[in-house]
Amino acid sequence: MGNLSRLLKESWTLVEEQQDKVAGYFYARMFLSNPELRDLFPTQMDVQRARLLGAIVTAVQTMEDPDRFEEYLQSLGRDHRKFHVEPQHYDLVGNALLEALRTFAGERWNIEYDQAWRDGYAVIAKKMMAGAAADTNPPYWNAEVLAHERRSRDIAVFTCRPFYPLDYRAGQYLSIEVPKYQPRLWRVYSMANAPRPDQTIDFHVRALGAGYVSGALVRRTRPGDLIRLAAPMGSMSPDHSSNRDVVCIAGGTGLAPVKAIVDELSRYNRTRWVHVFFGARDRDDLYDLADLNAMANKYPWLTVVPACSDDPGFDGEQGNISEVIARYGPWNDHDFFVSGSPAMVKATMRTLAGLQVPSIRIKYDAFTDG
Template sequence: MDSQAISLVRSSFKSIVAEEGGPEQLARTFYSLLFARSPETREFFPAAMDVQRDRLFTAIGYVVDSLDESDEMLEYLAQLGRDHRKYGVTDEHYNDVANSMIEAFEMFGGAEMWTDEVDSAWRNTLSVISAAMTGAANAADGPRAWTATVVESRAVIKGVAIVRLQLDQPMDYRPGQYVSVQVAARPRMWRYLSPANPVDGSGIVEFHIRQVSGGWVSPPMVNQTAVGDTWVIGSPIGALGLPDNIRDLLMIASGTGLAPFRAQILELIRRGNTRRVHLFYSGQYPCDLYDLPFLWTLAEKHSWLTVIPVSEEGSNPWWHTNPEPLPPLGFPERITGKVGKVVTSYGTWPGHDIQLVGNESMVNSTKFRLRAAGIDVATVRSDPTYGVQ
């Protein structure tokens, strides 16, 4: 796409997002038009559409921002296309989606905003999106989705569980990616989770799951999962992973955001890594660092790994009565404070490949601290679509 078309797409999208209630109104209009044009597509989505509307705008916003980074954008769309195979989506459905989106934009924007030039730019954009997604989906030779059987489920702290499953077929994913997961208790409702272990040939995949307040899917995952349950897992998505370069690594994680870094560290061990890895593992309370003993065990065996525990509060909440684990001799003790401030107190990390995973608030506040310390946050890798899955 040429620069003028990209500019028109971005400016029109930003105008819609800036309107009060604009994203929600546009999404409602789009799905109404899509379900009228293609009624069978309603079966792809849950009854409650609020989360789906958030996902739609997150995905569109990411693509719009990446239009001039074609390789990154096309790879993301290819991953998304392979993942959408789990729904049984056809090429005709993509046409219906594009036509419904154009109609919704036109209805929302009105004649003043939706000029012939804007219309043409969006049609070209949606054509690129459809082509990338359908091309990848049609070329994929693996299963549309994987079935996995729960072999272990255990609570590690209140509201957090570790679940291990046996896949029915091999799955190839990069440590750091995430997958969509559906449980029987919530049909057509998908939660996105990062495997906490790399592919090792065993067919075992491990998830670290936090119960989200008011969430639909995470409560049954955390509280009702039993050995023998069957989950459905979609194709891997995401841009995080071990870089091809040999630079040292700085990983900043909050809570269950540890999972993609845990998988990467285990993969580095498998490869016989020699680069330095600094992992800042954070949470609100000390008990949120539920996997700290395991990480210390790894660090004791591999001198290139340094784990710095951080918590915003100095003590645990009343409901957590287990004693706080003590670090091995010579290891960094837990630091109380905001993780971004702690990270930058160690310096500006020149020559490091930096990755950041956590909730939106943590990611934004940490990037603010990094930027204030003189670190170019454009080089900090943080999967922008992960948090709203």
């Protein structure tokens, strides 16, 4: 699969700088040729436009890691059941994708690239369909919002309970739809607690810009409202067999999966020190610090270090959390979990590389709010 992966990555560079146009053309071709597919997608396509292409490109990038490739695509197939995707739809998507790539690569496109994308997409589709076919769960879970609290100018923490048991692991994420306000529009959020006997799940959400779903979840959702949850995804979960101490680095609402990991560790950990570094722009954005400090008071193995990057009056660490982590340590023998915006995760990974932390000990989640 090495040569196939090389050809896919090489050919993608021909269109990468035009990927917004590629995505627009891709959806236009798909909907013109197959108008019935339009009903599977949300009314607002501005953010959705890059998502399907992004998922395919992510799959291409993981192809050289067979285990990760398999897990990602099977999870993606399960997740796409929420769109009522049928096996025949995969061919329609593949045809539109190839046409878009050919169009924007122009004369640089060749028969070798064409065949590589046919073969690569066939593998991707097969594994996604296998993941969907093997899933005995519903396409999505209806859930009731039980509690909702605004924690800052644009952040809310809410708790919901699915009507049907939803199994997941601490550190995972899922897509949420708010049918009352934004039907057929799904956005990804991490669970903020380990699974509980009562099936309740906490989420931390920030509303930014034109975040249709995040805006609805932060500003309009109330207890009693119904939302929909899709299949859990992600592999940023703690390794129960490891005896190394743990460092969690969270930026903004990237705290959610970190909090779930700490919650899980609290149920069995007796020997591992856990350090949580929580970064935000100002103290208002340290929206869950009181609860983190309460956990640190309860668990002697837990320490919490908050930091603000733009709040000179804050009585704590100053600077980006990716810089703050370097002031502590040494971190030679720890398991790391990093969660936040793509820029925050990238900066943190650079810092950890400079501190000579082996990449195999780092799990991370990069996301964009809204």
